[in-house]
Amino acid sequence: MAAATLGLVGLDIQAASASELAKDLFGGKKLPAAIAPASYGFYSKGCFSGGVAIATDGPTWQAMRLSRNRRWGHPKMIALIEKLSREAAADGWPGLLVGDISQPRGGPMLTGHASHQIGLDADIWLTPMPDRRLSPTERENMSAVSMVNEKTHRVIEKRWTPAHTRLLERAASYPEVERILVNPGIKKKLCDTVTGDRSWLRKVRPFWGHDYHFHVRIGCQPGSQGCKEQDATPRGDGCDKSLAWWFTEEPWRPATGPAKPRARDIMTMSSLPKACRAVLDAPSPTSEAAVTYHGPGGSDYAATPAPQAPSVADTPVIADPGTPAAANAFAPRPSVDIPLPRPRPANK
Known part of the structure; x- marks a missing residue:
């Protein structure tokens, strides 16, 4: 009888856990899952293990908004940010101000992003790093500078420089980078001014916001089944009708009807890949310092197996037939409510 009662209690606890908001559980973790690096699910519906932190300061970067604890990512993502900082500096960019990457174990965030959940996304400010170390207070309160006029949706000419273009070209040059999200005004500026090899513009995708930072996304990494x-x-450089759509009234028209809840505010553990429960419950490393990235071979996660990958059926992905494919930076997507461009009007 006692065993049966305990079993029922266990089921009740499991059911309650499955119904808890994932953002509260993942947002409460201060350190990553100390198991092999792997990403589970989709960029806006998943988690990751084996995360490492980018150091708060490097010779060619500084991390911002430290209180958010979003300096974590898949080791390949952190390595790429550091590589970009070095090579962009060689191109003439003073250094990177690094914004949000991911929470220690990914998952939906308490505030902000729909994506950044599997350790493969990072925000880089379009404001260059100053020639001094910022204080913790400055890193919390310093405002990034918008590059775009919010009324015309065009770049503010006096703020944009050739160095900004070189920075984006450098980021797009890496094979592992699949997308760079920028404001439509920035995409148009690139379309209007880039000469010579324009093939890298294919990776630069217009999306709402992204006027003071750009969003780098890399693809799924080996070991992340x-x-x-x-x-x-x-195909193409994206300087076509799909870009022109952003300069009509349609993308900026206020939504009508009742406001829909944000995906992060309703996403429960049962909504995420099954492996995310193991990621959430995995032990933590001994300290943040032990898992701060210091170049290749800087962590010992490889010796610990990752949780079994979920099947594709665990996290269905559907296309949105109403969205112009070239304008949809996040297609395909999970069947949860995340921001997407409105359908192109039939008479356009």
Whole structure:
């Protein structure tokens, strides 16, 4: 009888856990899952293990908004940010101000992003690093500078420089980078001014916001069988009708009807890949310092196996037939409510 009662209690606890908001559980973790690096699910519906932190300061970068504890990512993501900082500095960029990457174990965030959940996304400010170390207070309160006029949706000419273009070109040059999200005004500026080799513009995708930072996304990494790939970006440089759509009234028209809840505010553990429960319950490393990235071979996660990857059926991904494919930076996507461009009007 006691065993049966205990079993029922266990089921009740499991059911309650499954109904808890995932953002509260993942947002409460201060350190990563000390198991092999792997991403599970989709960029806006998943988690990751084996995360490492980018150091708060490097010779060519400084991390911002430290109180958010979002300096974590898949080791390949952190390595790429550091590589970009070095090579961009050689190109003439003073250094990177690094914004949000991911929470220690990914998952939906308490505030902000729909994506950044599987350790493969990072925000880089379009404000260059100053020639001094910022204080913790400055890193919390310093405002990034918008590059775009919010009324015209065009770049503010006096703020944009050739160095900004070189920075984006450098980021797009890496094979592992699949997308760079920028404001439509920035994409248009690139379309209007880039000469010579324009093939890298294919990776630069217009999306709402992203006027003071750009969003770098890399693809699923080896060892992440449960990671869901995105469709390839459309052919061409993207300087076509899909970009012109952003300069009509339609993308900026206020939504009508009752406001829908944000995905992060309703996403429970049962909504995420099954492996995310193991990621959430995995032990933590001994300290943050032990898992701060210091170049290749800087962590010992490889000796510990990752949780079994979920099957594709665990986290269904559907296309949105109403969205212009070339304008949809996040297609395909999970069947949860995340921001997407409105359908192109029939008479356009």
